[in-house]
Amino acid sequence: MKNKTLRCIFLFAVLLLPVAVSANDAELWRQVEVIRTAHGVPHIRAANLRSAGYALAWLQLEDYGQTAAMNVLGASGRAASVLGYERIEGDYAAMRARSLAAENYTKLSRDVRDVYEGFAAGVNRFIQLHPQEFPAGMPSDFTGFDVAATELIQLPARKIRSFIERLNQRPETRATQDDDPEDEEGEAPDDGSNAWAFAPSRTKSGRAILMRNPHLQWSAGYYEAHMTVPGVVDFYGDFRIGGPFAVIGGFNKDLGWSTTNNSQDLDQFYALDVDPSKPDHYLFNGRSQPLKRELLSVSFRNGEGVSTETREFWRTSLGPVVHRANGKIYIIKFAGEGEIKAGEQFLRMMRAKSLSEWKEAMKLRGRPTSNFTYADRAGNIFFIWNASLPLLPHPPTDEVTALPAKGSPDVWTKLVPFDDLPQVLNPPGGYVHNENSSPHYTNIRTPVKTANAYPNFEEPRLSLRSQLALQLINGDEKFSLEDVVRLKHNYRALLADRVKPNLIAAVRSANPEGDTAAAIALIEKWDNTTSPESRGSVLFQEWWRHYSGIRGENPRPLPDNQRYGKAWDIADPFNTPSGLADAKRAAESFAWAVEEVKKRYGSFDVAWGDVHRVRRGNVDVPVGGCGNDLGCFRIMTYTRQDDGKMAATGGDCWVLAVEFGDVPRAYSVLAYGQSRRPDSPYHADQAEMFAKGEMKKVAFTKADVDRQAIAKYRPGEKKIR
DSSP states (O other), X not given: OHHHHHHHHHHHHHHHSOOOOOGGGGGGGGGEEEXXXXXXXXXXXXXXXXXXXXXXXXXXXXXXXXXXHHHHHHHTTOXXXXXXXXXXXXXXXXXXXXXXXXXXXXXXXXXXXXXXXXXXXXXXXXXXXXXXXXXXXXXXXXXXXXXXXXXXXXXXXXXXXXHHHHHXXXXXXXXXXXXXXXXXXXXXXXXXXXXEEEOGGGBTTSSOEEEEEEEEETTSXXXXXXXXXXXXXXXXXXXXXTSSOSSOEEEOSSEEEEEEOOOOOOEEEEXXXXXXXXXXXXXXXXXXXXXXXXXXXXXXXXXXXXXXXXXXXXXXXXXXXXXXXXXXXXXXXXXXXXXXXXXXHHHHHHHOOSHHHHHHHHTTOOSXXXXXXXXXXXXXXXXXXXXXXXXOSSOOOXXXXXXXXXXXXXSOOSBOOGGGSOEEESOTTSEEEESSSOGGGSOOSSOXXXXXXXXXXXXXXXXXXXXXXXXXHSSSOXXXXXXXXXXXXXXXXXXXXXXXXXXXXXXXXXXXOHHHHHHXXXXXXXXXXXXXXXXSHHHHHHHHHHHHTOOSSSOOOOOHHHHOSBOOOTTSTTTOSBSOSOHHHHHHHHXXXXXXXXXXXXXXXXXXXXXXXXXXXXXXXXXXXXXXXXXXXXXXXXXXXXXXXXXXXXXXXXXXXXXXXXXXXXXXXXXXXXXXXXTSTTSSTTHHHHHTTOXXXXXXXXXXXXXXXXXEEOTTSSOXX
């Protein structure tokens, strides 16, 4: 009992008490200068990594308001003390994650801790100078560990709820975002990314080219910035709002990389036997083992006062306890628990000068997920399906099955070796690509191996978006950087190529009259794109969603075998899915769609761009692009507005294309601008450029940055906007 009490005291000390901030941090503004170039892109010139982290935090708060600070507040486990009881679940989740990582924080390199501690200092100073922008009671004593905690992986709360509900045979309930710390970008149908890398053999300049094209909701907070510390780091990329090292992509003078989401299963439920003779013990390896008890207390704002709630949690040496019933103790063992090296890994990647150095950084395995697509000045292109994947001693299970664990041989204890993860280096054809499909089709110039080396590798799959990408780049033509930018903005909807002939035949066989007959004639002439000027695309989309069941408040598409004549087939991966499963339903849905589009927009032949708009600030312009359901490469998602138009709210956001010559040459665009503040000149100044498929030239060298400078200042020197 004494050890349990000491553990509780340790947790209180580490998790709840503020750590003193260096007095010198208040003067960090003297060690850094920010130069803003066209469209407000900030270039940080810092004397050291601590002041660079300070400037990055200040800039995020300057451009986005309180978002970054509130993210650090949540990671510190103190959100409820400011925002009330509704945030208490997130605080408990944060504190549980912190308890495992706290002792490892000081083991990080001094360099990465300097960035974290500088970032904390920047947040603190901004709060102190702008208290009116924050809720009452907002602390300004954040520490480097609080900032590092923004990157910790928390327990998969939704999966645990599903598991318990399955055990109790209760229907699954959906959590709200406020009480589910797992909820984040990346789960919507059109979330994801595209990435291409071209070898010198495929480029007109003979230099490698990288294209980065994430597309999440426009609330995801990509933040374009350039960080320079002489002799230490010189990196241009996206820094997600809320911390210094979230999921970074970009480039230095020698190399660059992009990330795309992948599908991996990093955890496993196990069922341990309760020791019937000892309370709070379990049997493992033939011995009785004690559970470890943790008491965590969270303070929450209660009206004008503050109250405290204490909860009890239990752990085993294998992982946290999620449920106890039926003579069993159910635990979850997941990769990444307590992992705190993500920032260490990304900082080393940002500073790497060669593929070998970059791969050594990757081998830290601080980032447990994501595909990485890479290119460098030496001409290498590379892809890795990255995952901290358990090396299972048993067959994989579904997500809500607990396997019995009697001893160590029954549970996973190691990860699949890094060198065994799917990787492609400098392949024939001179390209690698990924659009969130499996790694099997990263390059198809050599025989595609669809058998997995490990049973829990991602299964082969190839989306329409990925198939379109292959059609665009799997030739022999050579591309300039400008060609890649143009190609990236392709508006083709591959679904139309696959099903339009069958749709036309189905409607014609139903002997259409009037508007339905005229509408199917329009579809015949349609160019199969969702370009802003295309006519027929709005009608085609409305038809497909009605035919597929993607409509109403809870749209759930029909299974592929009920939509397509031939569903995606691993035996014919580049030509399926295709055709229509139900010609009668297709014709009926088309007639419905004609009337629906007329009712909504006044005419069935309305142009795509008359309906689909980029609306930000005073900008209201047509835009092309569609969702995964139509097989677009330029992914765009939209939300219906009061006037019936569809405004872009997700999809393409920060796009980068870079060519690695002696000096990197690059283009970029950030759809929603550098600032979330509506009164900022950088709030909507890239919106029209983005809508037109245009990109700005990146200023990377000191001379180019100075030449394009529109503002220079020391952040935190005075109150500025």
